[in-house]
Amino acid sequence: MMRFRNAKNLNEDLMKTNNLFLSVALTTLFLFSGCQKKAENLVQFVNPLIGTGLSSGPNAVKHSQGSEAWVQDIPAVSTPFGMTQWTPQTRDTEAKCISPYYFGGKGIQGFRGSHWLGGSCTQDYGSFTIMPETGYLKTFATDRMCDYNKESEVSTPAYYSCLLMQQNLIFVEITGTARSGFFRFSYIENTDVKIVITPNSDEGQGYIKVDPEKNEIYGYNPVHRIYQGWGQPAGFSGYFVVRFEKPMDNFGCYVQMEDHKKETEISGKPDIGAYAAFQVKKDDVIQAKVGTSFTSIEAARANLDAEIPHWDFKKTRAETEQIWNETLNTIQLKGGKKEDYTNFYTALYHSMLYPRTFSDVDGSYPSFDGNKSIQKIEKGHVYYDDFSLWDTFRAQLPLVSLIAPDKYEDMMKSLVLKAEQGGWLPIFPMWNSYTSAMVGDHANTALGDAYLKGFDINIDKAYPYMRKNALEVSEGEDFKNGKGRRGMKSYLQYGYIPLEDSIKEAFHKNEQTSRTLEYSMTDFVLSKVAEKYGKTEDAQILAKHAKNYQLVFDNETKSMRGRHIDGTWSSDYNPTARASYLTEGTPMQHLWFVPQDIPGLFDLIGDKKQVHDKLDELFSTDEYWHANEPCHHIPYLYNFLGDYAATQKTVKNIMASEYNNFDGGIPGNDDSGQMSAWYAFSAMGFYPVSPGSGEYQVSSPVFNEIKLNLNPKYYPGGKFTITQSDPDTYKTFSKVELNGTEIPFVLKHEDIRKGGKLKFSN
The missing domain is CATH 3.30.2080.10 (GH92 mannosidase domain)
Known part of the structure; x- marks a missing residue:
């Protein structure tokens, strides 16, 4: 939304940006020239805007449906595996499957401290949004949304900037660390400005407070679960502390469109927020630093003090770029x-x-499965969460094991800590909770692979939970809460999950054949773990389970197919159509999911030529x-x-x-x-x-x-x-x-x- 008075004023205002753009352009050119001379500066090759739009590949266009057709990445500014990522916001909700940012969106609503799982169809949580404004106070995201100059947009892993085309132009720059963010808002003329902070609570349960003496605005956004326990509190919040370099000239809170001037605190209502107001002169810069945490406001403040103890924006940007360059190298x-x-x-x-x-920087984190207490990981280590394991056991985690093995080892140790705190090894741990969001049991797959590769896994602590998932049945409240494998009673009884077991207590219901295939693959991994650990009897049982894929192979159609208790096959069969007994795919695609025993699968399909023809x-x-x-x-x-x-x-x-x-x-x-x-x-x-x-x-x-x-x-x-x-x-x-x-x-x-x-x- 451009609120220029007329074309003459538009030209005048744009001319005033020349010096600013020249400075930015020269800085960018200098940095890029340096990158060209130094091969080790690899950040220059990263374009975070890739993946922020509708997938353009011909394969995706043919097969993907709904949200599957979008890549769902965001232009995230952070360090590798950071707690909070900083992104421009084009959509204001934390609802499932809606990314904070889409390339080509109508405009920017603000800049979000996000916990979105990039590329996913989950939810953002515990997030908040910062928006610089000129003119009258605009509280709703759709009202404050404004156009931005696309040519001014710069996006790297360590830095994001753009020119907001408001009533008075604002040049926004963002950098960040693992738990903290750093903002610079530059102005080209005298004006009244406000920095608006919004806890993004869709449930209307956020809290925010202005503290003029500390020159801070802080608050929290309570986290709620989806999948298992949909809508229930997760037991913790996203906490934030926004600190300004300059003293506020004015401040207030708001509820929806009501401006509560000089009010310092508000909570528990929909569409709330707070703002700091400033009088700025031409070429003034307002800087703000933000600390985040999942344990408390005090911890968010401590994280900020530890990670960005100064007001040198360029220093933080350079340090974050260095971290990325060292990792990419x-x-x-x-x-x-x-x-x-x-x-x-x-x-x-x-x-x-x-x-x-x-x-947090001191190792504190809310305990898994409901935050019954604050835990502290041993010094020098990090506790991780948000494991999209159905996806990442395949290549992403193995890649991390090569390029960041110390962090990978802590990730695996974090899975064991979750099991110790919740009683079961989680299936798909998100928002520090059990979810059973997808099929399979891939914390076991990932942990087992790490142990077999020689990483430092405390197998004495881990193995009982790994075994429990594979050989015991979760029931009652544990099962409803997302603990344990789905359909396990059937799997242990029949060797496969029959169509009669509809898997009611799960987000993905049915999908019995896919579950059978994935459990048998994981049981192969666990059989190798048990063998290495000296649990010979378990190894033999699990090795037998690793062959269970054979029980859902239909020799007549040469495909993986839904099967009834009496052994008959589902009549719902079309090799190129999705089926309820498969997870997001067709029999033609799922036939090949036996990575643990490819030669055995090939024997079922036929001779070498038949297999080759079927792949072709x-x-x-x-x-x-x-x-x-x-x-x-x-x-x-x-x-x-x-x-x-x-x-x-x-x-x-x-x-x-x-x-x-x-x-x-x-x-x-x-x-x-x-x-x-x-x-x-x-x-x-x-x-x-x-x-x-x-x-x-x-x-x-x-x-x-x-x-x-x-x-x-x-x-x-x-x-x-x-x-x-x-x-x-x-x-x-x-x-x-x-x-x-x-x-x-x-x-x-x-x-x-x-x-x-x-x-x-x-």
Whole structure:
């Protein structure tokens, strides 16, 4: 909304921005020029606006429906795996499946301290919004929404800026740390301004207070659950403290459209907020710092004091950029296409945002499952939450294990802490609560994979909970609350979950065949864990369960199909249509979800040619759905037939057709970075098809050199290099050598730990 009086005034006001834009442009040019000279400055290749629009890949366009068609990422400013992310806001609700920001939105409503799970269809929670205003007080998000100059927009992992086209122009800049944010609001003429703070409580339960003596506005937004316990309090809030550099000239609170001038406190009503008012002169800058926490207002203040103890915006920005550069430099590239650098490092950025830091700088965090007390993780460690495990066990968490192994280890330890505090290993822990949001049991998958790879998991503490999920039935209030596997009584009785078990106590009801497939895969991982841990009897039982996928394979249709208690098959069968017994997919897609026993699956389908033909059919008929995770390993299955060229061609075709440098450049929901992690692995030329196997299936890289600079504490070899010399990086290769010795197109995790060189040639 532009409130310029006439065209003459518009031109005059825009002319006044010239000096400001020139300064910003020169600064940006200087930084970019420095990036060009220093290859280690990799932030230049990250474009956080990728993934903020409607997915543009042809595969996603064909198969995705509703919110699945949107990538759902946000241009998040934070450090890797930060507690709170700072994003422009185009939608003001915390409702399920609505991202705070969409590229091309009607306008900006403010700038949100967000706990949105990027790329998801969950909910934001405990969030709040800051909006600078000129003119009269505008309280509703739709009223204060204004246009912004698209050419002025700058988005990086460490910095966001844009020019708000209000009655008087405002240049907004944001940077941040793990738990805190830093804002600069620059003005080009004398005017009255207000900084409006809104706790985004859809339930009308927020609290906010103005403290003129401390020059602060602080408050909280209570968190509510969805999925299990929908609408119930999660037992904690998102707390925030906004501190201004300059003393307020005036202040107040508001309820809806009512301006309560000089009032200092308000709570428990819909559409509340507070504001600080200032008189500014030409070229004035108002700075505000914000601390956040999930434990208390005092903790939010302490986090802010610890992370940003000064008022030097450039210093904080530079420090956050340095953190990102150090993390991105774990993987260095040479050769290949220029646009692939942007795709790759943006994918890496998206893969390093979640799970989120949940503990304060002193280690405090609300206990899992209802916040019955405040816990404290041991010094030097971080407690994490928001694990989108149905998605991320596949590639995102394995990628984190390579590039940030210390944080990955803390993530796995956080899962064990949740089990200790709640009594069961969680299925899909979000907003520090049990959810059972999706099918499967992938805390077990992820923990088991980490333990088998040699990460420091306290198996004496973890194993009883891992075993409990796999071999015990959750009942009563525990089950209603989301604890334990769904359909477990049936699974243990029949070896599969029959159609008669409708799985009522879950957000995803039914989906019995998918649950059977996923439990059997996880039981394979757990059988390996039990074997390593010396639990021989458990290992034998779980290894048997790992074969349960065979019980839902219909030999007549050569597909995974719904099955009744009496053994008969569901009449609801169409190979290319979604079915109620499958999770977000078709029988043609879910046939291949047996990553723990690909040779066994192939034996069920037929001979080598029959399997190859069936894989070819999936891709040639465009029934392959890359925009959803159960398909992600399928392109690599040609390797198990010895057709390494087909794997390479298929993988590279998906990369070229489904990923690009535009706002819709990721196929479907990014799902906590899983879609991005698939790209990152595939661009490097290998992918973790089977959790617990300690192996990666190899395709071939799209760069001439990939150097992994690995943490020697976890990877004693320190460096692992992947090379190929052909200028056409999208071609296929017939030969791969590890440290000079030709190998099949399979790479072991232990090979990466030891360090070495993987070379492709023909």
